[in-house]
Every structure is written in C-alpha cells, then in structure tokens.
Amino acid sequence: MARPVATLSFDIPFRAMGSACSVCVVAPDLARARALAQAAIDEVARIEAKYSRYRADSVLSRINAAAGAQWVDVDAETEALLDYAQLQVQASEGSFDPTSGVLRQVWDFKTPRLPDPEALAAVLKRIGWSRVQREPGRIRLAEPGMELDFGGFGKEYAADRAAAALLAVGAREGYVNLGGDFHVFGPRPDGAPWTIAIQHPRDPQGMIASIQVSRGGLTTSGDYERYFELDGRRYCHILNPRTGMPVNGLQGVSVLAPSALAAGSLCTLAMLHEAQGQALLDALGVPYLLVDAHGKLHRSNGAQPPAAAPV
Numbered sequence: 001m002a003r004p005v006a007t008l009s010f011d012i013p014f015r016a017m018g019s020a021c022s023v024c025v026v027a028p029d030l031a032r033a034r035a036l037a038q039a040a041i042d043e044v045a046r047i048e049a050k051y052s053r054y055r056a057d058s059v060l061s062r063i064n065a066a067a068g069a070q071w072v073d074v075d076a077e078t079e080a081l082l083d084y085a086q087l088q089v090q091a092s093e094g095s096f097d098p099t100s101g102v103l104r105q106v107w108d109f110k111t112p113r114l115p116d117p118e119a120l121a122a123v124l125k126r127i128g129w130s131r132v133q134r135e136p137g138r139i140r141l142a143e144p145g146m147e148l149d150f151g152g153f154g155k156e157y158a159a160d161r162a163a164a165a166l167l168a169v170g171a172r173e174g175y176v177n178l179g180g181d182f183h184v185f186g187p188r189p190d191g192a193p194w195t196i197a198i199q200h201p202r203d204p205q206g207m208i209a210s211i212q213v214s215r216g217g218l219t220t221s222g223d224y225e226r227y228f229e230l231d232g233r234r235y236c237h238i239l240n241p242r243t244g245m246p247v248n249g250l251q252g253v254s255v256l257a258p259s260a261l262a263a264g265s266l267c268t269l270a271m272l273h274e275a276q277g278q279a280l281l282d283a284l285g286v287p288y289l290l291v292d293a294h295g296k297l298h299r300s301n302g303a304q305p306p307a308a309a310p311v
C-alpha cells in the first residue's frame with residue numbers, strides 16, 4: 001500500500017544584494033531542500049550581477065556610463081523592467097523616479113550631516129525620468145551624470161523571479177526572503193499559513209506585529225533601515241526625488257500584494273506620500289500594517305489578501 005512521503009520545512013540561508021536572505025522550502029529531506037533552494041539562489045545571483053550598480057559590467061552600469069552620449073542596447077527582460085519603472089513614475093506622478101539614485105552622492109547616512117545646499121541643487125538637476133530616452137530595444141540617458149537605479153524595486157523583482165525558479169524545479173510550498181522582502185508561494189506542510197514577524201521600527205530586537213501569509217508578496221519599508229539623527233530629527237534613506245530630502249511622515253509600512261514587486265512599489269509610494277500614505281493605501285484597498293510618525297500601529301480596514309499573481 002502506498003504511503004505518503006513525510007515533508008518538513010527547511011530554511012536555507014544565503015547572502016545577496018547586501019542582505020541576509022533565505023529560501024524556505026517544504027521537502028522530504030535536507031538534501032532535496034538544498035537542491036531546490038539552489039535554483040532560487042542562482043536566480044537571485046543572476047539578477048544581482050545583471051543589474052547591480054556596484055558592478056562595472058552590469059546593464060545599469062553600462063547605461064549610466066553612456067549618459068549624455070551613446071544609446072545602449074537592452075534585452076527583453078531589461079525592457080520589461082523599464083516599462084514597469086515608467087508605469088510607476090506615471091502612477092506616482094513623479095513621486096517615484098528611478099533616476100533619483102544620484103542623490104546618494106550628497107547623502108551619507110553613516111555621518112550625521114546634511115548635504116551642502118549647492119551640491120544638492122546640482123544633483124537635483126540630473127534627476128528626471130522625462131530625460132530618459134527610449135526606443136524599442138535601446139535606451140539613452142540624455143544628460144551627462146544622469147544615472148538609472150533599480151534599487152527601488154530590484155530586490156522585490158528578484159524575490160518574485162526566485163519563487164518562479166523554485167516552482168519550475170518542483171517546489172510547491174515555501175517562501176523566498178530577500179532581506180525582509182518576501183514572496184510566499186505555498187503554505188506550511190500542515191496547510192497553515194506562514195507567520196511573518198514585522199520588525200519594530202524603533203526597537204531593532206523587537207517585533208511590532210505579525211502577518212499570516214500563504215501566497216503573495218509581503219514587503220516592508222521604513223525610516224529605520226539607514227538613517228541618522230541630527231538636532232532631534234531623524235533623516236532616513238528614502239528620499240523625495242523632487243526635493244532631495246528624506247521623507248518623515250511614517251516610521252514604517254508593510255504591504256501584502258500578489259507579488260513582491262507590487263508590494264514593494266506600494267510600500268515605497270506610501271512612504272513617499274508621508275502623512276498621506278495611509279490614506280493612499282486605504283484608497284487602493286490593499287492589506288497593510290503601518291506605523292505612523294507617533295509610533296501608533298494601524299491596520300488596513302478589513303482588506304483581504306488578494307490571490308497571488310502567477311510568477
């Protein structure tokens with residue numbers, strides 16, 4: 001008589017994109033879990049190598065190096081990401097701008113110091129999606145010194161693609177965690193959802209809440225990831241592309257969506273809307289946890305997690 005194969009969940013840690021990451025898969029044994037997880041790890045490594053601004057041979061580095069000069073050919077995957085970036089710019093009415101990464105040239109969150117106003121003004125002149133020129137299969141940044149940066153959604157895209165890689169090799173339950181950005185592609189071995197804890201924005205060792213997820217993307221953004229404090233004010237790494245200044249209306253926000261890519265974009269948009277971020281998420285009807293500027297926790301008003309999108 002046939003017997004069911006016992007299954008357990010295994011958490012396989014690795015590092016990528018400057019973060020502690022892991023792949024959790026349901027499998028009959030550790031060897032099988034590691035074999036499955038490797039497909040996800042390899043996919044994350046591929047995406048990081050292709051789009052990292054820290055690698056001179058990456059697609060983005062080649063585009064940025066040619067700013068103000070040549071056109072650069074791009075493949076279908078890069079073109080799809082550029083299409084997504086353009087949609088986010090349009091949907092946010094410019095609050096989100098993938099050319100705003102140049103602001104890191106004047107902000108150093110390791111040092112409690114504001115940028116020189118003239119230096120900030122000079123960098124702001126090099127920000128503007130409208131100056132990204134595109135034709136089918138190629139792209140050009142119009143002004144010297146402009147840069148394109150997928151940091152606003154690259155990790156979330158990688159989480160989704162890693163989950164797709166796991167499904168392709170036979171994994172059916174588990175999740176990908178890239179530095180706190182999750183793509184959950186199936187429940188626990190007993191069918192129950194995974195419980196994902198949300199870090200307290202003012203206590204690095206504490207958790208402020210937890211969310212149960214069986215499928216979909218769950219991402220978190222906040223003012224506690226990289227920041228400094230000066231004269232009683234916190235300056236975080238999430239920067240308004242219009243002013244070049246850090247946002248300050250929310251301590252943190254977590255969003256559940258069909259994909260990590262969608263969840264991450266909503267988190268970023270909420271943070272950029274500062275004190276109006278909660279109203280934005282309520283209007284969109286997405287499930288969220290939000291910590292306001294005063295440290296009060298808010299939950300979405302009965303919104304249910306949407307069905308997971310195909311990966």
